[in-house]
Amino acid sequence: MPSPEIPARSRWTGHCRQQAEEGGGIVRISVIGTGYLGATHAACMAELGFEVIGVDIDPAKIERLARGELPFHEPGLAELIVKHVESGRLRFTTDYAEVGGWADVHFIGVGTPQRSGEHAADMRYVDAALTSLAESISKDALIVGKSTVPVGTADRLAGLLAQLRAANGLPGTVELAWNPEFLREGFAVKDTLTPDRIVVGVASEHAEQVLREVYAAPLAADTPWIATDFPTAELVKVAANAFLATKISFINAFSEITEAVGGDIRTLADAIGHDARIGRRFLNAGVGFGGGCLPKDIRALQARAAELGLTSTMRFLSEMDAINLRRRERVVDLAVDVLAADAGHRRAAPVQALQGARIAILGVAFKPDSDDVRDSPALDVANRLYTLGADTAVYDPEANANAAARFPRLDYVDSVEEALRDADLAILLTEWREFRELDPARVAELMATPRLIDGRNVLDRDAWAAAGVPVVGMGQKVVHGAPA
Numbered sequence: 001m002p003s004p005e006i007p008a009r010s011r012w013t014g015h016c017r018q019q020a021e022e023g024g025g026i027v028r029i030s031v032i033g034t035g036y037l038g039a040t041h042a043a044c045m046a047e048l049g050f051e052v053i054g055v056d057i058d059p060a061k062i063e064r065l066a067r068g069e070l071p072f073h074e075p076g077l078a079e080l081i082v083k084h085v086e087s088g089r090l091r092f093t094t095d096y097a098e099v100g101g102w103a104d105v106h107f108i109g110v111g112t113p114q115r116s117g118e119h120a121a122d123m124r125y126v127d128a129a130l131t132s133l134a135e136s137i138s139k140d141a142l143i144v145g146k147s148t149v150p151v152g153t154a155d156r157l158a159g160l161l162a163q164l165r166a167a168n169g170l171p172g173t174v175e176l177a178w179n180p181e182f183l184r185e186g187f188a189v190k191d192t193l194t195p196d197r198i199v200v201g202v203a204s205e206h207a208e209q210v211l212r213e214v215y216a217a218p219l220a221a222d223t224p225w226i227a228t229d230f231p232t233a234e235l236v237k238v239a240a241n242a243f244l245a246t247k248i249s250f251i252n253a254f255s256e257i258t259e260a261v262g263g264d265i266r267t268l269a270d271a272i273g274h275d276a277r278i279g280r281r282f283l284n285a286g287v288g289f290g291g292g293c294l295p296k297d298i299r300a301l302q303a304r305a306a307e308l309g310l311t312s313t314m315r316f317l318s319e320m321d322a323i324n325l326r327r328r329e330r331v332v333d334l335a336v337d338v339l340a341a342d343a344g345h346r347r348a349a350p351v352q353a354l355q356g357a358r359i360a361i362l363g364v365a366f367k368p369d370s371d372d373v374r375d376s377p378a379l380d381v382a383n384r385l386y387t388l389g390a391d392t393a394v395y396d397p398e399a400n401a402n403a404a405a406r407f408p409r410l411d412y413v414d415s416v417e418e419a420l421r422d423a424d425l426a427i428l429l430t431e432w433r434e435f436r437e438l439d440p441a442r443v444a445e446l447m448a449t450p451r452l453i454d455g456r457n458v459l460d461r462d463a464w465a466a467a468g469v470p471v472v473g474m475g476q477k478v479v480h481g482a483p484a
């Protein structure tokens, strides 16, 4: 398992404590919501030298974190949580009253999922967190939103905060700021401790100064600092995710062309990526993007634009979404083609081709080094194949349990060898290192009919074919189940 680069301890820890002791500055931080973002932020704030309390409404999650256990997979984070729970610098609670009179800065990192049956973000968790804080803070403090929100949220919440504070008459002046988060799962610790940039939406010099103190360590390492207004800060976040999603769908749209006429999508991506204005990153064609953020963020942005009377402005994102979802259908169609070719059917109905076929599913997490299956293309494909009658043997190094909680009827197995044994077809859907480093000769021995669909275009097709396992990739022209 690759461990993230954690900056040298001497450079970071103790820095803030010393600063606070000298100048009476920021010492105590609360982080509201201890999911993928909040647990990482809390542990990293402790690593920077602050005293931290993580608050969540989920008692089971809080109990595990308080024991130093991480309820999800994120390289390097469990170690950091253990380290700071043991040092006493990091604690967890379900009780807002514990942080209201204690913390100087309260970060909000609760979820903003897609609303059921709609594109818009569900803001009820952010609103509830802000309300709970407003009703429990009893000293001067700064509330800092980190959740990804529709533009206009910070202005609205600042109004709500003023109203609630006036109504409850608690002591202390409480201000709001917005500080979007850009971390990637799988690299969360590194991205938090050494971010590419820090963006803060602030309404006063005081708020900016407080945040400069919180982020003094990364700032000392010359991290770009962008202090701006609320709407710009909120929009930077969704613009970044919309751009990344667009880049992935752009290359996947070209995949559809190379699938029709031939050509090599990987070479195409390399060639355009050499142009520094374009860049090679996020041009990996495959089964497309998923996760708890890119899909719901591009949908929420369209919904917000429509509310603002700008429906056409963000309409292109609905096309990006559609291209992305078609990639999942493409993998299912490829599996049907490959298996139908066995029976000599040119155009078999999916159910006919898949019925009873044993398919090894390699990976169900939405990306490697994560156990997150939210809107995972891999899990979606596995479930579609199962629903069409295939006998799916699913293996993911970390995400089997989360996948089983979502789709319990799939057959989850404990090793890649077990998944491949006697399989009629294997499909690589999450590019874990374990799969990238598979020995094709061993795969050939295990499978009933050695052949593989590479949903992430990460295998050396010639080497695998030479070892007896023909590989079909994404963006490749395929005729009767075989590369054209």
Ligand SMILES: NC(=O)C1=CN([C@@H]2O[C@H](COP(=O)(O)OP(=O)(O)OC[C@H]3O[C@@H](n4cnc5c(N)ncnc54)[C@H](O)[C@@H]3O)[C@@H](O)[C@H]2O)C=CC1
Pocket: 032, 033, 034, 035, 036, 037, 038, 055, 056, 057, 058, 061, 109, 110, 111, 112, 125, 126, 128, 129, 132, 146, 147, 148, 149, 181, 182, 183, 184, 185, 292, 293
């Ligand atoms: N997961 C990621 O990599 C990143 C997430 N974000 C954004 O951060 C936000 C959180 O995302 P995740 O951490 O992935 O979500 P998550 O679902 O893993 O965690 C959210 C946590 O908030 C807790 N919660 C809900 N209501 C609460 C309340 N009233 N008080 C206290 N806790 C409450 C939930 O129990 C849960 O533990 C979202 O807006 C997301 O778009 C931004 C950048 C990266």
Ligand SMILES: O=C(O)[C@H]1O[C@H](OP(=O)(O)OP(=O)(O)OC[C@H]2O[C@@H](n3ccc(=O)[nH]c3=O)[C@H](O)[C@@H]2O)[C@H](O)[C@@H](O)[C@@H]1O
Pocket: 148, 181, 182, 183, 184, 185, 186, 241, 244, 248, 281, 282, 283, 284, 285, 286, 287, 288, 289, 290, 291, 292, 293, 294, 366, 367
């Ligand atoms: O707002 C968020 O939560 C985060 O969303 C993404 O981070 P993350 O979802 O962790 O993962 P990415 O590495 O962006 O991958 C997203 C999806 O795109 C897919 N992808 C990525 C790159 C690529 O070239 N092709 C491709 O299909 C991945 O497999 C994955 O399913 C952004 O990269 C983060 O900057 C952002 O903070």
